[in-house]
Structures are given as structure tokens and as C-alpha cells.
Amino acid sequence: MSALPLIAVVGPTASGKTALAVELALATNGEVVSADSMQIYRGMEIASAKPTKAEMRGVLHHMMGFLDPETPYSVAAYVRDAAACIREIASRGKTVIVAGGTGLYIDSLLTGTAFVETPSDPALRRSLEAQYDAEGGEALRKRLADVDAETAARLHANDKKRIVRALEVYLQTGTPPSRLSAESHNAPPPYRPVFLGLAFHDRAALYRRIDRRVDEMLRAGLLDEARAFFAGHAATAAQAIGYKELKPYLDGEVPLETAVDALKRATRRYAKRQLTWFRRNEAIHWIYPDACTPDAVLAQALAIIKAVNVCPDK
Known part of the structure; x- marks a missing residue:
């Protein structure tokens, strides 16, 4: 097609x-x-x-x-x-x-370049949000960069929602969101x-x-x-x-x-x-x-x- x-x-x-x-x-x-x-x-x-x-x-x-x-x-x-x-x-x-x-x-x-539709984990998300609030956005963005530099480079430290979501996806799947996205878009x-x-x-x-x-x-x-x-x-x-x-x-x-x-x-x-x-x-x-x-x-x-x-x- x-x-x-x-x-x-x-x-x-x-x-x-x-x-x-x-x-x-x-x-x-x-x-x-x-x-x-x-x-x-x-x-x-x-x-x-x-x-x-x-x-x-x-x-x-x-x-x-x-x-x-x-x-x-x-x-x-x-x-x-x-x-x-x-x-x-x-x-x-x-x-x-x-x-x-x-x-x-x-x-x-x-x-x-979308995040794939990984089911959310409300408890994990609340934990990550609490860490973001306690440690600051840059700390969590650096943590994301350790496992997915490509996704971290696209996100500002103030983008709490997407930093938390990216870490949530990684912790649920064990795979960087950028790799999941690439794998899901191999089709034309x-x-x-x-x-x-x-x-x-x-x-x-x-x-x-x-x-x-x-x-x-x-x-x-x-x-x-x-x-x-x-x-x-x-x-x-x-x-x-x-x-x-x-x-x-x-x-x-x-x-x-x-x-x-x-x-x-x-x-x-x-x-x-x-x-x-x-x-x-x-x-x-x-x-x-x-x-x-x-x-x-x-x-x-x-x-x-x-x-x-x-x-x-x-």
C-alpha cells in the first residue's frame, strides 16, 4: 500500500x-x-x-x-x-x-517517533513522579539518559510527564523507548x-x-x-x-x-x-x-x- x-x-x-x-x-x-x-x-x-x-x-x-x-x-x-x-x-x-x-x-x-502503547502502571508512575518532585527534573532526565540517550536528548528537564512516561516504559519492558519506537516502525x-x-x-x-x-x-x-x-x-x-x-x-x-x-x-x-x-x-x-x-x-x-x-x- x-x-x-x-x-x-x-x-x-x-x-x-x-x-x-x-x-x-x-x-x-x-x-x-x-x-x-x-x-x-x-x-x-x-x-x-x-x-x-x-x-x-x-x-x-x-x-x-x-x-x-x-x-x-x-x-x-x-x-x-x-x-x-x-x-x-x-x-x-x-x-x-x-x-x-x-x-x-x-x-x-x-x-x-512515537512511544509505543505500553500499558501504564499507576503505582510505578506515582513513584517516578514523587522522585521527580524530590530530586528535580534534570536528575530524572539524566537517569533516563543512562538507559536511553536518544529519548532523553529530545526531552527538556521540565517535561515531567514525558520523562516519567519514558522511564515507566523502560522499567516495564527493559527496552529503551527509542528502540521500541524504531522496532514498531520498521514497516514503510x-x-x-x-x-x-x-x-x-x-x-x-x-x-x-x-x-x-x-x-x-x-x-x-x-x-x-x-x-x-x-x-x-x-x-x-x-x-x-x-x-x-x-x-x-x-x-x-x-x-x-x-x-x-x-x-x-x-x-x-x-x-x-x-x-x-x-x-x-x-x-x-x-x-x-x-x-x-x-x-x-x-x-x-x-x-x-x-x-x-x-x-x-x-
Whole structure:
């Protein structure tokens, strides 16, 4: 079976991925599969920058808002569910457009670097989480590096969830997660993606867009959404950019301006990490929105897609 062609739109937060994905879907008879680890949850519409109905412009979007925030959800589960969406979309003769900024989702789905679906061990996981909290992230990341340098090199010391999961997989199977992943992907890759990346020559231009987005989120009701989310899903909210930075204000500990500044700084740091992640993918065709008009961004993207022929025959 030949690899399925598809389009992947990647890049940092606030770079214009959603708008470009929608334009491409309209131009190529496509549908969008989200690759965002926060947009999968219900009730996080504003904080996760989930596109509104107006922004979707009639384009079907998948892998959004289908999961309760308290439901555990692994990278392997995302790969499984997104793959099912992709097959269904392609079966209807539509172009598949994967769009998002969660690098691990993108890589796991499209380049075959997912952790395999190893059953979780809640007791072992709690033990590892306690060790992480007691010893620090760098200590556990180094412990992971001793048994799986490849996986450790991909993870930041602050990535508690994935460091713990990698160690859990190793301790359960006796095999490094990177080796398990490689062994599970010996078959020919199922997809033939063309990667379109959005970046900025002037990093300050991206940061200004981030600041504007945060201001727009606040006007749209982010404070009320955060307040409601903390009331029902405190554990998830405590990890989510857009909520955790606002908690000191909601608790009456700091002025709103201080919390908003913290949120903007955290989002800028997240964007920097996203860019660092995606820059490692040499297959990405980079487009720079700060160097051209939105129409030119779309024209460049369509030219790249045409050159590599990833759209189904109409």
C-alpha cells in the first residue's frame, strides 16, 4: 500500500497556522486534523486558541474538544486516533491537513517517533513522579539518559510527564523507548507529508502577535474560563499555559497586570521551545509571514504543495 500524501502545517503559537490550514483546506478540498495537546480537551476553547466556528469557515476540524480534561491520554493514543481520522478523511477523497504546534504529536504521527502503547502502571508512575518532585527534573532526565540517550536528548528537564512516561516504559519492558519506537516502525511509513512551517525573521514580530493574542483571549473571556476550569479540573488547569499564570490573580495574590505579563512571558517561552523543536526537521518548507502578505503566504504554500503533488486527484 502506497504512503498517503498529506499536508502538515506547523510552527509556534500565534504564527497563523489555523488561518493557513483553513485557507489550504478551502483551496484543496481538505479537512483539518488538529495536532495540539490542549485542543483535544473540552472546555478549554479560549486558552487553547481553539478556532471559532467563524474562523473554521465551514472547514471540518477533527481531534478537537472530544476528551474530558481528567481523562489520561498518551501520545500513542493520539497517534491511533488521529490515524483513524486521517484514513476516514482520505477515504472520502479529501485532502488531509494536519495542523498544530505540539511537536511530539506531529513527529509521532508523521515521522514515526512515537512511544509505543505500553500499558501504564499507576503505582510505578506515582513513584517516578514523587522522585521527580524530590530530586528535580534534570536528575530524572539524566537517569533516563543512562538507559536511553536518544529519548532523553529530545526531552527538556521540565517535561515531567514525558520523562516519567519514558522511564515507566523502560522499567516495564527493559527496552529503551527509542528502540521500541524504531522496532514498531520498521514497516514503510504510512504517510507522505509535505511540511509547511511558519516562522518569523524578526522574533519580536512573533512576540507582538503573542501579546495581541493574549489580550484578545482576555477580552473573549479567558478569566471566566480559567475560573470555571480550576473549579472543575484543578490538576489539568495547573499544567495549562493560560490558566496557571492567572491563578495568582484569581487567588487574590497579585494584580491582573502582573498575571497577564507572566502569561505573555510564558507563551513567548513556549513559542521559542516550539521553534527549537521544529527547526530540527529538515523536511519543513519554511514560510515567513512577517516578510510577505497573507495572500503571498498562501501562494507560497500552494506552490510547494503543487511541486510535491500531495493533493488527491479531483
